Amino acid sequence: MIDGQIKMAEQKTIRKVAIIGGGPKGIYGFERLAAWLKVCPPSEKIEIHIFNRSDSFGAGENYRTDQPSYLLMNNPVGDVNMWSEEKPLPVVQNPLSLPEWLCRFAGMNISNNDYATRAMAGRYLSHGFNEIASSLPENVEGKYIVGEVVDIYKNTGKYSLSLKAIDDKKYRHQADRYDHVLLATGHPKHSNKKQSRLFKSFADNHQKAGFIPFVYPAETVFSDVPPNCTVGIKGIGLTFVDAVLALTEGKGGRFSRDEISGRLTYIRSGDEPKVIYPFSRSGLPMIPRKSVTIKNNELKYFTRSALQKFEPGKKLNFEEQIWPLLKQDMIYAYYHIALKNSGYTEGLSGCESFEEIERYIEEFHKKNPSELRFDPNTFLDPFHASEIQKGKSHHQFIEALYSEYLQEARKGELRSPLAAVTAVWRKASSLFCELYSFGGLTPESQQSFDHLIRGKLNRVTFGPPVENAEKLYSLMESGILNFDAARNPDLVLDKESGSYILQSRPNNTGYPVHFLVDARIPKVTLADNPGPLFRNLINRGLISLYENSSGNEAYRPGAVNISRQGFVIDKNGTVNRRIAVTGTPTEGITFDNDTLSRDRNNFVDGWAEYISREYANIASMVNLPYQSSDESSMNHL
Ligand SMILES: Cc1cc2nc3c(=O)[nH]c(=O)nc-3n(C[C@H](O)[C@H](O)[C@H](O)COP(=O)(O)OP(=O)(O)OC[C@H]3O[C@@H](n4cnc5c(N)ncnc54)[C@H](O)[C@@H]3O)c2cc1C
Structure with missing residues (x-):
């Protein structure tokens, strides 16, 4: 064979799988695929390409390893194990749970009920990712590509994609063609809704005003907030806790505990805001929680x-x-x-x-x-x-x-x-x-x-751990955190004073704030905030929006429409087993994807099994246990 023919032949025999999103859920998919390919060895060479917006593979953005230590996890370490307990077993030698890993690799003596920093959880996840990458079975190679996938399209019976590299305004079509794609894109970035644009344009036109549309990365987004100003924070959930800590501890303040009373006091650095006014529809903070070991998790009535x-x-x-x-x-x-x-x-x-x-x-x-x-x-x-x-x-x-x-x-x-x-x-x-x-x-x-x-x-x-709640309470006592405007105020853009005003209805008082922070995590609502990738997938008809309908009633929660096995359903209602979805984009057709859980809505196991059987040429010999009637109209690409 001449050179060109050799290359063509090589290309033909390499089968490729793309995972879009290298956060926890994408890595769970990677882990399952590696495990299945080990027990069902492929007859040809397989490449698994993982695409992630940043080089934070495994940890994703939420568990970046370089984030400040005051950002804690919201659930106890005992809840977290990145390894599947299902067969086939993981390819790595020592699949450790988070507490086991913290003990072995961080030298921490930690109980299952303790809370770790998110950075530490990130180290665990990225260590796990590296372990998988270095334990891939024979004939399987991983490639890890930094960039944002903005489009996926059919390309001679397979799928190709367009990628926007970091700091690059242009996007490029990739030459690779993929047999299978897993979408594990997690939370969308902040939404660019009309209201956000309005707040931003107000800030652009008024020197004293500032608008922060998204609180991450928490260690940098607040750097322009000057000492002694007033800040309004929209949303009083977990992200709000992170924002408050970034504006206080993150600006050099300290929390000091009185050894006798156990009381926590905030010591100002002088660089923090004078007052922070949180507000939301309910005006209520989340109830803090402490994890305890429970033998019986059963309820008595909701059974x-x-x-x-x-x-x-x-x-x-x-x-x-x-x-x-x-x-x-x-x-x-x-x-x-x-x-x-x-x-x-x-x-x-x-x-x-x-x-x-x-x-x-x-x-x-x-x-x-x-x-x-x-x-x-x-x-x-x-x-x-x-x-x-x-x-x-x-x-x-x-x-x-x-x-x-x-x-x-x-x-x-x-x-x-x-x-x-x-x-x-x-x-x-x-x-x-x-x-x-x-x-x-x-x-x-x-x-x-x-x-x-x-x-x-x-x-x-699902409130914050007691440790963080104590900090919030001491900030309430010190007068920095003030809830007077918290319950569903009107937000007025006051051109005269150049500040935002939280107009509280119950006491009919206006609270001027210089900086406005949106501390909410945008939901995946593919109907109005799809982001470039999902917008293109919808426009191409490769995916459709889920609709819950019954008689004359219909409701679209904004989720991508999938089969019960997690494969997308296209605009014609056909299940496409070449593209699967996991995690947050399915929220609304499934429930509770905002966790590190391996079991909840676990679509990646069936996805990986399906691919490995196809590559080992055994799909036709063995009936797949998860094959269901809704997939009988399989789209053969
Ligand atoms: C601030 C914050 C704190 C949280 N804390 C906890 C906690 O303590 N405990 C808990 O159980 N859950 C927590 N969660 C819930 C969180 O959803 C899950 O823990 C977990 O991050 C979900 O993993 P994921 O892979 O689905 O999504 P993500 O972690 O969001 O990862 C998705 C990855 O995909 C990449 N990506 C997205 N789109 C593209 C694209 N088009 N091209 C290339 N790459 C792309 C992103 O860069 C990201 O790295 C938290 C969530 C947030 C936002």
């Missing part, structure tokens, strides 16, 4: 058997069918501990029915008239009980509430009734994920859950 009474195959209504069960679990969780704390050693464990529990609770309140009654609705929205606010400023109300939250969180869910309630939604989430996914709720109910209910449940369940 698989309780759900059997619902008509099989019929879509559910969250508020009418699921919330009543969760409320019972919350009431049980609260009073079980409250009774134990009051000397009833068995709590409610002897009760056989919920009616009996209600009788017990009534007796308990008769004997203990000073005990506050627990009501799940008030718990989710404390403003429900409007008398709570009488005579207090909003800030005083929140400060008192947060002090109580903190006290209870420190006790943990085995000793605090309130902390026990905060654990209910976490315990329910796995079963709820099954119910919700692939249109399990009626369209109207899903819409109401997504927009009104989910945030409330997340607020009470």
Whole structure:
């Protein structure tokens, strides 16, 4: 053969797979593919190309290893294991969980209930990525490409893509052709919505005003915020905590603990803002949490058997069918501990029915008239009980509430009734994920859950660790963090003063802020914030938007439409097994992708098995266990 022919022949025999996104979920896909290719050795050479916007492979942006140590993980280290426990086993020699890795490689003596820094979790993830890359099976090669994939298109029966390299405005078509593509793109970057553009243009035209549309990288985005100014932060979730710490600790402030009282005090550096005004629709901060070891994670009422009474195959209504069960679990969780704390050693464990529990609770309140009654609705929205606010400023109300939250969180869910309630939604989430996914709720109910209910449940369940909450509390006490404008203020752009004004409705007062920060993580809503890659995929008809429909009702949560195995469904409704999706872009057709969990919505195992069988030429001999009827119309490219 002459040279050119040799090259052509070589090219023909190299099969290629692209993974778009080198964050945790992309690496989980890489790990599964390596494991499957090891047990199903390919008959030809395989290349796996992983594309990531930065060189932070494994860690992605959220767990960058160079971020400041005040940015903590939101879940305890015991929750994190990047390795699959399913067969085939990982290709690496020592697949360690995060706590095991921290002990072995960082010399940390850490318990499963402790919280690590996000940078440390990033080191773990990128170490894991390097381990996989250096343990790939024979005939398999990995290539790791930095750049943003902005388009994917069909190219003579396979797929090619266009890439925008870092700091390069142009994008280039790649010559490679891929048999399979996994989309693992995670969270979108900040949205460029009309409102954001308005805030930015106000800042551009007024010298004193500044607008920060996205809080990461937290160590650099706040560098222009001058000492002693006022800052308004939109969104009071976990990202808000990061923003506040970046504006205080990140600007040289310190937290000092009194050894006797244990109280934390903030020591100013002089470079931090004078006041930070958080605000959001609810005006409420998240409830902090402390992780404790629990033997039994089962709920009593929201259970698989309780759900059997619902008509099989019929879509559910969250508020009418699921919330009543969760409320019972919350009431049980609260009073079980409250009774134990009051000397009833068995709590409610002897009760056989919920009616009996209600009788017990009534007796308990008769004997203990000073005990506050627990009501799940008030718990989710404390403003429900409007008398709570009488005579207090909003800030005083929140400060008192947060002090109580903190006290209870420190006790943990085995000793605090309130902390026990905060654990209910976490315990329910796995079963709820099954119910919700692939249109399990009626369209109207899903819409109401997504927009009104989910945030409330997340607020009470997935809050910051106590360590960070104590810092927030000391900033509230010091007057730097002020919640007076927090509840759904109007945001006015005041040209005269050149500042943004948070116009608080309850006390009819305006709070001027120089800097406005958007501390929300944009949702993947492919309908209005798709980013270049998904926009092109939609325009090409390679993917479609998921719609939950029933009768005359329809709701589009903004997720990419996929089969139950995670393969995309194109504009003609055809399942395409050449392109799969994992993680956040599927949020809305699946549930709860915002974690490092390996099990939740695990599409990558089936994806990797499918590819490895195809490459080993055994797909036709063995029936794939996950093949389902919705994929019978497979698109042969
Ligand atoms: C600030 C923050 C903190 C969090 N903390 C926790 C926590 O403590 N615990 C927890 O369980 N979860 C946490 N989460 C939730 C988070 O979603 C998951 O932990 C995890 O990061 C999800 O992994 P992923 O790979 O799906 O997405 P990501 O981590 O977002 O990774 C996606 C990767 O794809 C790359 N990418 C995207 N588009 C393209 C493209 N077109 N071309 C090339 N590359 C692309 C990105 O650069 C990124 O590296 C946090 C989320 C955020 C935003």
